[in-house]
Amino acid sequence: MTCLIGHLAPVAMRARRERRTWLGFGCAILAGVALLLPVVVPGRAETLRQIWWITKPDAWGLVDIWSQLFYTGLCAGTVLVLALVACRARRDAVVFRTVSAVAPVLLIWAVSHGHISYLYFRYMLFTLPALAMLAGAGLATGARSRRVIAAVLAALALLTLPDQKSMREPLAHYWPGGPDFAAAARTIQRGYVPGDAIVYSRVQEEALSLGVSYYLPRDLKLRDVFLAESPTRRDDLAATQCLEPARCLWGEKRIWVVVEGNAPDPLHGLPPHPGGGASGPLRGVRRSAPHRPHGAPAA
Structure with a gap:
């Protein structure tokens, strides 16, 4: 449901020119929430049993979540830098994808300081498509030719090769020390x-x-x-x-x-x-x- 925040940004930008946008967006939100309620209401009764083990995040947890999302700090740093470069591209598209990628993590981090914590990297994977598109837009904006784009991608692939190999080892997809x-x-x-x-x-x-x-x-x-x-x-x-x-x-x-x-x-x-x-x-x-x-x- 936090994905709605990303859609809220372009709707707000468009509503300056066309006020009826809010009406259509509001109806769509109400319809979507109504369809989700049969899952959300009974699901909340099981929340404590399902994710009781997630600790409340500190300030460092908000920083560390990005390297966990990409499995490696190097890959996370590269994608985020390219995403910043994308700010030179089309404004409305960049705003939409930036808010879609960042706002849900910030909101869930804040909510996780309450009775239950929700901030865990595998539950944040839905933000990766927006980040990947931002990085692609940044690479296309900053690079002068296809050769430069290919060179950057090849360098990133080589630098993250050890992480790619470790990710494919037995039990790598489990939590540390998980059962075989x-x-x-x-x-x-x-x-x-x-x-x-x-x-x-x-x-x-x-x-x-x-x-x-x-x-x-x-x-x-x-x-x-x-x-x-x-x-x-x-x-x-x-x-x-x-x-x-x-x-x-x-x-x-x-x-x-x-x-x-x-x-x-x-x-x-x-x-x-x-x-x-x-x-x-x-x-x-x-x-x-x-x-x-x-x-x-x-x-």
């Missing part, structure tokens, strides 16, 4: 026996469940032992878990336990002869840990 979902899925696939079940750590349960199941083959069926109701069926972000875990064991001979790092074992504390139809001691429990990027998955 693919490695955990491969470990499970190698040792899978029909009838196996699975349990996920209560720490980051939804992330582990979604991440590991994404990489597992579709024909590999594992019952999530402690899952009472899925997020899809609940129409919610979180799943419902068994209130009495021992009763949710259906006599499975083997259960894969997926935890991140040293997270608590979800099976800890269950009796050796669980209820819910298990005929004997729980045997063959296999543990698969989505380890840190520099570790190897183990079962």
Whole structure:
């Protein structure tokens, strides 16, 4: 919705000549907001559970967000300098793209000092198209020939090549030290026996469940032992878990336990002869840990 700020700038410039512009723009805004409300209203009830981990940004966070958006400070600096050069180009187009790129970040930074913080680089990616167009306009305005443009682009590509390579390494798209979902899925696939079940750590349960199941083959069926109701069926972000875990064991001979790092074992504390139809001691429990990027998955 903050994208509307960018559209507000050219509308205000045009309204000086044609006052009816405000009427059309206002109607469009009301229609768009009305269509978004069915998503925004229930979504706000889940905000704390979804982005509680985002810290309130300080003044440096407002500066650092640009290098995070471009993955490298060099690329961010080059794009921003070229965007400044674009100010010599057509005024209305430059104003529109500048406000579209900068104003949402400033507004979200300010709002993030309230009850909930929203400022995180992947949530600001929608501003990149406007910045890219500004940089292109600046390069076209400042360069005298196509050779100069090609030379600038080639130099930028060479200088940012190490960053491009690191961005394509395994786990580079995760947060630092994130779980290796693919490695955990491969470990499970190698040792899978029909009838196996699975349990996920209560720490980051939804992330582990979604991440590991994404990489597992579709024909590999594992019952999530402690899952009472899925997020899809609940129409919610979180799943419902068994209130009495021992009763949710259906006599499975083997259960894969997926935890991140040293997270608590979800099976800890269950009796050796669980209820819910298990005929004997729980045997063959296999543990698969989505380890840190520099570790190897183990079962």
